[in-house]
Amino acid sequence: MPHKLKVELLSKKASNLKVAPHPVNNTASGTVMNDKEDQELISKWPKLKDKIPDIFLHNPENFLDHLDRLISLDIKILEPCLCRYYTKIKCPTLSDYKGVIKVFNDLKLPYNTFGQANKRKMKVVIRGLPKQVDLNKLKIEFNILSIPIVRIHKMQVNEYKQENKSLILAVVPYNDNGKKLLRVNKIFGHPITMEPPKPKTKQCHRCQLWGHTQRYCHGKIKCVKCAGDHMSKKCERDPTKLPPKCANCGGKHTANYRKCPCCPDSEEHKLTQIIKKQNLCTATKCE
Numbered sequence: 001m002p003h004k005l006k007v008e009l010l011s012k013k014a015s016n017l018k019v020a021p022h023p024v025n026n027t028a029s030g031t032v033m034n035d036k037e038d039q040e041l042i043s044k045w046p047k048l049k050d051k052i053p054d055i056f057l058h059n060p061e062n063f064l065d066h067l068d069r070l071i072s073l074d075i076k077i078l079e080p081c082l083c084r085y086y087t088k089i090k091c092p093t094l095s096d097y098k099g100v101i102k103v104f105n106d107l108k109l110p111y112n113t114f115g116q117a118n119k120r121k122m123k124v125v126i127r128g129l130p131k132q133v134d135l136n137k138l139k140i141e142f143n144i145l146s147i148p149i150v151r152i153h154k155m156q157v158n159e160y161k162q163e164n165k166s167l168i169l170a171v172v173p174y175n176d177n178g179k180k181l182l183r184v185n186k187i188f189g190h191p192i193t194m195e196p197p198k199p200k201t202k203q204c205h206r207c208q209l210w211g212h213t214q215r216y217c218h219g220k221i222k223c224v225k226c227a228g229d230h231m232s233k234k235c236e237r238d239p240t241k242l243p244p245k246c247a248n249c250g251g252k253h254t255a256n257y258r259k260c261p262c263c264p265d266s267e268e269h270k271l272t273q274i275i276k277k278q279n280l281c282t283a284t285k286c287e
């Protein structure tokens with residue numbers, strides 16, 4: 001067959017595949033997918049924001065002290081925003097973002113950032129499968145439906161212990177292929193539902209600030225127990241002699257205490273946020 005014809009045939013096949021009748025119904029195993037994305041279901045997951053992550057310079061560093069350096073290197077930034085614990089910096093392009101990161105690294109400034117949106121993952125809790133479900137078989141099943149699974153495991157949840165059901169956490173890339181998982185409504189004959197995991201306020205194990213994780217953190221190392229400049233694992237504080245000290249507020253509790261006024265879950269923090277909002281302070285956007 002002439003090459004050109006072959007290519008034409010192949011592309012015809014490909015376009016036929018696109019309009020193949022849905023739902024994908026694997027009758028042999030009893031796994032069923034909806035033909036369309038359920039926008040209401042998808043909207044339960046946080047939307048991906050900008051492609052370029054924000055950078056958060058940790059206080060008490062003053063961002064303006066470093067502005068001249070950025071300008072001299074022709075690095076552009078947008079709307080730096082001063083918050084309680086950070087200065088939030090937005091960059092118009094990825095090269096500006098890399099430029100700021102390089103300057104901050106060279107100056108050894110404490111900051112954190114986040115992974116790029118195209119590398120983000122989507123966590124999906126699957127409800128309705130029996131306890132004894134075989135995760136390997138599940139992985140193969142998703143593979144057949146060309147749903148890319150990054151990670152999958154059973155969750156430990158008390159409420160499900162009595163019923164013979166399990167909760168499965170599946171992690172997929174946050175893109176069109178990954179979102180295909182949300183179209184599945186039956187697996188191995190069991191009707192299932194999906195939901196995002198309950199959000200938990202993040203705390204950084206490196207600098208102890210709330211709102212990010214240590215993965216992209218270049219903040220100052222602080223101990224969760226004594227606020228010293230060492231990793232928490234290496235703490236030598238004698239708890240019988242010295243009370244703990246919070247790295248965020250200086251109080252006599254460990255920095256992961258959820259009633260600390262610095263923790264976004266605490267009543268005191270919520271109250272200050274309300275007051276801030278009433279004062280029309282834009283800083284609340286960043287915390």
Ligand SMILES: [Zn+2]
Nearest residue numbers: 204207217219
């Ligand atoms: Zn940190």
Ligand SMILES: [Zn+2]
Nearest residue numbers: 223226228235
């Ligand atoms: Zn310590």
Ligand SMILES: [Zn+2]
Nearest residue numbers: 246249251260
């Ligand atoms: Zn505290």
